Amino acid sequence: MQIMDGKHVSQVVKNDLKGKVELRKKNGLKVPHLAAILVGNNGASETYVASKVKSCAEIGYISTLIRLDADISEAELLFKINELNEDFDVDGILVQLPLPKHIAEQKVIETIFADKDVDGFHPESVGRMVQGLPTYYPATPFGILLLLEHYKIETAGKHAVVLGRSNIVGRPISILLNRNSYPGNCTVTVCHSHTHNLKDICLQADIIVAALGRPEFLTADMVKDGAVVVDVGITRVEDKSKKSGFAIKGDVKYDEVAPKCSFITPVPGGVGPMTIAALLMNTYKACLAKE
Numbered sequence: 001m002q003i004m005d006g007k008h009v010s011q012v013v014k015n016d017l018k019g020k021v022e023l024r025k026k027n028g029l030k031v032p033h034l035a036a037i038l039v040g041n042n043g044a045s046e047t048y049v050a051s052k053v054k055s056c057a058e059i060g061y062i063s064t065l066i067r068l069d070a071d072i073s074e075a076e077l078l079f080k081i082n083e084l085n086e087d088f089d090v091d092g093i094l095v096q097l098p099l100p101k102h103i104a105e106q107k108v109i110e111t112i113f114a115d116k117d118v119d120g121f122h123p124e125s126v127g128r129m130v131q132g133l134p135t136y137y138p139a140t141p142f143g144i145l146l147l148l149e150h151y152k153i154e155t156a157g158k159h160a161v162v163l164g165r166s167n168i169v170g171r172p173i174s175i176l177l178n179r180n181s182y183p184g185n186c187t188v189t190v191c192h193s194h195t196h197n198l199k200d201i202c203l204q205a206d207i208i209v210a211a212l213g214r215p216e217f218l219t220a221d222m223v224k225d226g227a228v229v230v231d232v233g234i235t236r237v238e239d240k241s242k243k244s245g246f247a248i249k250g251d252v253k254y255d256e257v258a259p260k261c262s263f264i265t266p267v268p269g270g271v272g273p274m275t276i277a278a279l280l281m282n283t284y285k286a287c288l289a290k291e
């Protein structure tokens, strides 16, 4: 069994980007600029945005963090996004989800200009991805592709089972694994909460991507020997032994599943850091697209 070390691979990606940014600076070219909007003070969202901003600084990007109160109106938020849309210096815009209930997430997603949509959630980006056209892939699925590529995992002709069909993870990774490219060319089955015989389907999988948000859902009896398992899940569960009061759990019962796998991602340190690396790659691409 080999661990797919997202921390390591994301560092490789970041080092590469850092080198490219240094070169751009030397040549007097524009440095990538990511603008992040954080609404309210959800603990997990704070952590995610903080690590995105920190990663930008690490590799020499400019980042702007815009913090807005939880009770900001939808109109005010859309106005702010439009300001960033119009700001030539800003290459990529991300609005950290989830948003407070009174704001329509879809409206927010569709307000970001598609050419600054580094999270890859805009319907134009998704449509282009489905049609195999150049675009920004959503960061988490893109991060998973980078990980599979780094470890040279064979995907062509493999049966990939994706657990979950959300717009940000399950559905896009199912499309990307099915595309006619590498990593891709898998035969993909997408499972959700209405799927029958989920365990039997998982047992047929060469590759499993677990993105349900159900801690330790995937157990050893659901995984065939030699499978590749990608654990996307991140759930905070109460743990009084920790200083923070919680522990992070993936969707895979790691200790019992790992010995059966050829490759597996840990949580934390697997898909999470790769999501940030992919976001940084998208932002670099957005910067270049202006030239």
Ligand code: NAP
Binding pocket: 140, 163, 164, 165, 166, 167, 168, 169, 170, 191, 192, 193, 194, 195, 198, 211, 212, 213, 214, 232, 233, 234, 235, 271, 272, 273, 275
């Ligand atoms: P989501 O929007 O809640 O979607 C969960 C999906 O899982 C849904 O499609 C749901 O089915 C399915 N599902 C839930 N319970 C199920 C069950 N018992 N059997 C079969 N299917 C079930 O979640 P998400 O946004 O995709 O996130 C999934 C997990 O990934 C979360 O833990 C999240 O925190 C984590 N995440 C991690 C990263 C990262 O960077 N590592 C990024 C994004 C998300 P229905 O469609 O039928 O409801």
